[in-house]
Amino acid sequence: MLDVARRFRPMPDLLRFVDLLAAHRITVLQLHLTDDQGWRFEVRAFPRLTEIGGRRSESQLGHGPESTLDGVPHEGFYTQAELRELVGYAAARGIRVVPEIDVPGHAKAVLAAYPEFGVGEIDDVRARNAEPWTRYGINDEVLNVEDATIAFVCTVFDELCDVFDPEASGTDVVGLGGDEAQKARWASDPRTQELMAERGLADEHELQAWFLARVAAHLASRGRRVIGWDEMLEGSGRAAASDGRVPNAEPDAAVPPLPGDAVVASWRGPVGAELGARLGHDVVLCPDLWTYFDYRQSDAADEPIPVGTVLSLADVATFDPVPADAPAWFADRVVGVQANVWCEHLDTRDRLDYAVFPRLAAFAEVAWHGRPLDWAAFSSRLPAYLAWLDAQGVAYRPLDGPRPDQQRPGVPGVPRSREERLAELARLTANLS
Ligand code: ACM
Numbered sequence: 001m002l003d004v005a006r007r008f009r010p011m012p013d014l015l016r017f018v019d020l021l022a023a024h025r026i027t028v029l030q031l032h033l034t035d036d037q038g039w040r041f042e043v044r045a046f047p048r049l050t051e052i053g054g055r056r057s058e059s060q061l062g063h064g065p066e067s068t069l070d071g072v073p074h075e076g077f078y079t080q081a082e083l084r085e086l087v088g089y090a091a092a093r094g095i096r097v098v099p100e101i102d103v104p105g106h107a108k109a110v111l112a113a114y115p116e117f118g119v120g121e122i123d124d125v126r127a128r129n130a131e132p133w134t135r136y137g138i139n140d141e142v143l144n145v146e147d148a149t150i151a152f153v154c155t156v157f158d159e160l161c162d163v164f165d166p167e168a169s170g171t172d173v174v175g176l177g178g179d180e181a182q183k184a185r186w187a188s189d190p191r192t193q194e195l196m197a198e199r200g201l202a203d204e205h206e207l208q209a210w211f212l213a214r215v216a217a218h219l220a221s222r223g224r225r226v227i228g229w230d231e232m233l234e235g236s237g238r239a240a241a242s243d244g245r246v247p248n249a250e251p252d253a254a255v256p257p258l259p260g261d262a263v264v265a266s267w268r269g270p271v272g273a274e275l276g277a278r279l280g281h282d283v284v285l286c287p288d289l290w291t292y293f294d295y296r297q298s299d300a301a302d303e304p305i306p307v308g309t310v311l312s313l314a315d316v317a318t319f320d321p322v323p324a325d326a327p328a329w330f331a332d333r334v335v336g337v338q339a340n341v342w343c344e345h346l347d348t349r350d351r352l353d354y355a356v357f358p359r360l361a362a363f364a365e366v367a368w369h370g371r372p373l374d375w376a377a378f379s380s381r382l383p384a385y386l387a388w389l390d391a392q393g394v395a396y397r398p399l400d401g402p403r404p405d406q407q408r409p410g411v412p413g414v415p416r417s418r419e420e421r422l423a424e425l426a427r428l429t430a431n432l433s
Helices: 011-023 080-091 108-113 122-128 147-163 184-188 190-198 204-221 271-278 313-317 349-356 359-369 375-392 418-428
Strands: 028-032 096-103 173-177 225-229 263-266 282-285 334-337
Touching: 011 028, 011 080, 011 349, 080 096, 080 147, 096 147, 096 204, 147 173, 147 204, 173 204, 184 190, 184 204, 190 204, 204 225, 263 271, 271 282, 313 359, 313 375, 334 359, 349 359, 359 375
Parallel strands: 028 096, 096 173, 173 225, 225 263, 263 282, 282 334
Antiparallel strands: none
């Protein structure tokens, strides 16, 4: 998955990226087309999404309390014709492109363009969202849950379905996001509470499930399956059976069930994958501790804008997607693994290269073998591989650390320890067990 929302990549860079993925025998490219910081998909019915939502006046420089703003405007979007070209280019190289529009959270770019889809008085929404977010992280803005807003979202997905045609792309999967939608605005807004009561929804988690199920049902009517982040399973009112049998016996009547063919992208540890598999969903494994390529590659001080936990090349090689002792009900549901490249801090092609290579080589081998790598064998092949990257002009991370031009001296990050992150994941996924 490549995040082109935080950082727009011009078409030539995207096509080059596809070539590199193909060389690594990667078979799917999920394109994260929208986020708080930018909307990159041309929607003819709603042109301000790209006119307003595709441009921000500046970006955050670094992460955490010491971060600043860079003062540099950032903009760009893909026309529908360009995305059709991308789909064809990728398909010719054995890669299916899965587009993702992220709802109902990560909404600040949408709300800058169309504040009527936000929660509360329109003037307040407008004041809070003068432009796409120039900061990074999680924020409180979400879409409202009016029928008109659902209709808007369905129109956007209709145009997406037209562009990402399964005949051309080879996949009927469409991403609807679903991650990190904060509940505070829904909880404090009288109109949202009124709509929840009318719909018989017990809390904001059920409301999120209701929202995503409505969009998923619309996509099903267009012959599409959805993929969503593991938050998609929250609030469904269905308890998982402890023995692994599919429960789903008494779905909550007020919350329409997710289509059974919805695919769960499990990023917050194993919990979402386990619940998804128990509920009979296909799952894609992308646990952040092994597959988030924005995470820092060492704990050395010269690592550029260090965020997340340490994920070195050797760490990627230890990724064990489906351990040998995993029960069949789980193993049978795992349809793939995914590396996620969030681009908050990857503002140039070279910085993207630095984050992705050579880690992608280890990831691709894990993906194909389905188990951790024999490090000695893998590393004996590395010199030839790095020479190949050099020949391709890839600005990869040298094994012994960043070159001076790859460092970001003075730009702060927020390194995390594994223990901190594991504790946070346990807290975040407590409602999925
Ligand atoms: C995610 O990292 N927010 C899916």
